[in-house]
Amino acid sequence: MTQFRVPDPYAALPELPALRVTSESFTEGATLSAAQLGGTMGVDGGLDRSPQVSWTPGPEGTETYVVTVFDPDAPTASGFWHWSVANIPADVTSLPEGACTGGDTSGLPEGAVVVRNDAGFRGFVGAAPPAGHGPHRYILAVHAVGDRIDLGDDASCAYVGFVLFGQGLARGTTTAIYEQ
Numbered sequence: 269m270t271q272f273r274v275p276d277p278y279a280a281l282p283e284l285p286a287l288r289v290t291s292e293s294f295t296e297g298a299t300l301s302a303a304q305l306g307g308t309m310g311v312d313g314g315l316d317r318s319p320q321v322s323w324t325p326g327p328e329g330t331e332t333y334v335v336t337v338f339d340p341d342a343p344t345a346s347g348f349w350h351w352s353v354a355n356i357p358a359d360v361t362s363l364p365e366g367a368c369t370g371g372d373t374s375g376l377p378e379g380a381v382v383v384r385n386d387a388g389f390r391g392f393v394g395a396a397p398p399a400g401h402g403p404h405r406y407i408l409a410v411h412a413v414g415d416r417i418d419l420g421d422d423a424s425c426a427y428v429g430f431v432l433f434g435q436g437l438a439r440g441t442t443t444a445i446y447e448q
Contacts, residue, residue: 274340281436352424356377
């Protein structure tokens with residue numbers, strides 16, 4: 269039986285127009301593949317490859333996009349941020365799988381900025397929930413933003429999320445699951 273601990277982490281954010289978000293590697297409601305599992309966090313066969321993601325263009329005034337992956341079911345009071353890429357140019361509406369593999373961010377578009385995830389490095393870290401903890405949701409979100417986000421070298425995914433509270437113009441999500 270699926271028992272999620274946090275009903276909807278995005279319910280606390282302002283309501284925004286919807287972006288349509290799809291992924292060839294992150295299917296709504298499906299179990300994640302080995303490509304998106306956390307090898308750096310000890311999951312056998314995990315590749316730490318960022319998922320492919322596509323989205324519909326944001327509304328008028330969109331200057332950049334932010335893409336995030338978040339696990340609200342992690343055994344912490346704040347969930348677990350797996351990935352946050354900010355300042356994706358407005359003319360980009362997709363990222364290929366593996367654009368950010370582990371700490372290698374060379375596949376991202378020029379101008380995009382990856383911030384420190386909750387594993388402590390700038391890059392994508394795959395799913396690695398504690399064994400026996402039950403299913404976790406991995407929410408892949410795309411946010412249209414009205415301006416570039418000014419990020420210092422020590423910026424975190426949570427900080428980006430805080431900034432999005434006031435600067436987001438539109439948002440869309442798709443969610444996959446995984447358990448060990």
